[in-house]
Amino acid sequence: MRAVSTPPPLTAEPPSLPKHSGPPTIVSSLDLDSLEPGTRHNLHLDLFRDPAGQQLRIPVLVVKGAEPGPVLGITAAIHGNELNGIPAVHRFVHGLDPKRLRGTVVGISVVNIPGFLLRRRGFSDARDLNRLFPGKTGGTDSQLVIMRLREQFLTHVNYLVDLHTAGPGRTNPVYARVDLEDPASVELGIAARPDLIVNKPASPKTLRGAARALGIPCVTLELGAPQVLQPEIVLRATKGLRRIARHLEMLSRPLGLGGRPPLCNESSWVYSEHGGLLEVFPDLLARVRKGQPIAHIVNLFGEIVGEYKAPFKAIVIGKTADPVAPIGTRIVHLGKLVPWDE
Numbered sequence: 001m002r003a004v005s006t007p008p009p010l011t012a013e014p015p016s017l018p019k020h021s022g023p024p025t026i027v028s029s030l031d032l033d034s035l036e037p038g039t040r041h042n043l044h045l046d047l048f049r050d051p052a053g054q055q056l057r058i059p060v061l062v063v064k065g066a067e068p069g070p071v072l073g074i075t076a077a078i079h080g081n082e083l084n085g086i087p088a089v090h091r092f093v094h095g096l097d098p099k100r101l102r103g104t105v106v107g108i109s110v111v112n113i114p115g116f117l118l119r120r121r122g123f124s125d126a127r128d129l130n131r132l133f134p135g136k137t138g139g140t141d142s143q144l145v146i147m148r149l150r151e152q153f154l155t156h157v158n159y160l161v162d163l164h165t166a167g168p169g170r171t172n173p174v175y176a177r178v179d180l181e182d183p184a185s186v187e188l189g190i191a192a193r194p195d196l197i198v199n200k201p202a203s204p205k206t207l208r209g210a211a212r213a214l215g216i217p218c219v220t221l222e223l224g225a226p227q228v229l230q231p232e233i234v235l236r237a238t239k240g241l242r243r244i245a246r247h248l249e250m251l252s253r254p255l256g257l258g259g260r261p262p263l264c265n266e267s268s269w270v271y272s273e274h275g276g277l278l279e280v281f282p283d284l285l286a287r288v289r290k291g292q293p294i295a296h297i298v299n300l301f302g303e304i305v306g307e308y309k310a311p312f313k314a315i316v317i318g319k320t321a322d323p324v325a326p327i328g329t330r331i332v333h334l335g336k337l338v339p340w341d342e
């Protein structure tokens with residue numbers, strides 16, 4: 001019988017993470033200047049005391065390089081169920097050698113602790129933290145948390161990478177959201193080497209928009225699906241963070257010139273106008289022509305009740321992974337590809 005050779009399965013790099021070495025240092029403010037150059041710190045930053053009197057602390061991983069340089073901030077899980085960014089922060093930060101780092105890396109592995117524990121996007125009051133910037137004193141719990149995060153973290157960084165995934169029931173490849181009007185942010189996106197770069201000026205109510213308002217270049221990396229860890233995507237995100245640090249000349253090996261990923265200057269979702277069982281046809285990153293069938297919805301007798309076609313020539317940025325589709329379900333996220341301006 002003829003031997004069939006199968007390719008080896010894709011495996012993630014075994015992470016080189018340290019063993020637990022004691023409790024983190026509790027701090028009520030982030031004072032990077034007071035830290036010795038060439039050192040590493042696990043900090044628990046006091047953000048907020050909840051109505052039951054419990055202190056909410058967030059995990060902040062700091063590596064202060066031996067040489068002065070920029071402060072690179074990284075945030076994951078501001079949406080509590082978007083998990084792929086968390087191990088990416090861990091692996092990137094623990095892979096840094098403080099003695100050979102220029103500048104400081106400040107990584108928050110989980111911004112939204114209550115959402116993380118409840119396995120949901122929103123905060124303990126169900127509000128979306130990434131729609132509440134700049135926050136306010138005397139507001140709701142979530143508004144107060146955002147105000148503290150902005151003051152105690154965001155105003156201390158020179159660059160920001162905010163890690164997300166697709167929303168609930170949906171999935172996407174690795175793509176970067178940037179504002180094309182902000183060249184430094186676009187460069188961060190290119191350095192991360194995503195599958196795609198999507199132009200999306202950020203609302204000032206988001207973390208990326210709040211960074212923009214402070215003049216801090218920021219990229220949002222969208223990393224696969226929510227609620228799961230996807231090893232290949234975690235690995236790509238970790239490498240992307242490392243390339244961003246090289247681009248910022250924080251590591252000794254400079255980032256060579258690489259190609260630029262495809263660019264979408266705008267994008268939009270196709271929504272369902274019928275309820276039923278949804279089948280989406282194209283894969284992520286597939287290119288579809290205008291009028292190409294992209295999905296249909298059948299009723300429970302197997303009859304087609306809705307057919308959906310691409311409204312323009314596009315690339316598939318995201319799609320729903322949940323076949324149970326009420327009216328108004330997001331079906332496919334389509335992007336308009338454009339050439340890069342020279």
Ligand SMILES: [Zn+2]
Binds near residue numbers: 079165
């Ligand atoms: Zn998100």
